[in-house]
Amino acid sequence: MSAPTANEPANAAAFAGRVAHMRTVASSGRRPKGSTAGDMALARKVIAMSRMGEAALRFSRDEADRPGADLEALYKSVADARDALAAFISNIARHPRLCMLKPLFEDALGDWDSLAENLALVATPERRALLDDLEQAVRTNKDKFANWRDADLFQ
């Protein structure tokens, strides 16, 4: 993989695509044609960072479903991770070379953001009780729902 130099026009999507491709081949140990040792080092760092992020996200998702988990603390941690990632993306967006990695991390940001939103819905016992009530209300009042085609949504 050859990373564009500071003189080349940034093509974030193409570069991110190549880095994503590196994720699948770098761990096999073979070096893609035309790539330099420097390219491989950069790719390994990106891979390590994104894998750590994925592991943390996976762990957080599992923790969200673990009975007895402290969901309020987990929500705060996940929201902090999301905010830190957003700040990181904002920082690399200003960097002449690292800005090309922005799309890679934006995908992860969406996942962290979504998990934070889910946790916000269940973070406290009061919120969980409200969701329980909502589920119960749906189960016992299905006659209050209308098929969307008959519901005059657009009038």
Next chain:
Amino acid sequence: MTFTVSVSPTFKRQTKDLLARFPAFKAELVEYLESLERSAPRGEQVQRHRMVWKDRLGLKAYKIGKRGGLRVIMHFDGSDAVFLLMIYFKRDMAQPTDKEIKDAIAELMQP
């Protein structure tokens, strides 16, 4: 397999408000509802043991991506019926407030 997609009084009210602000969203919403009929649910379970799901929608006509776009809350229990409970614009409300959820429950409980 096809799914029956039904809307709550709260979802209907919120949809009307959103369409008043984003009239061009109508076509995207119809497309979304039809896609739910073909393949439901969409999005993520709020927790794995819950029947409540949350989906994220962009507003393509307004160049608003999923992250800052709309949220749809739905109930899906594995049957062929999907119940849409709420739809809101994330920039107005990061997540439903306690009052919004209580109102949604009250609207379902009304005689």
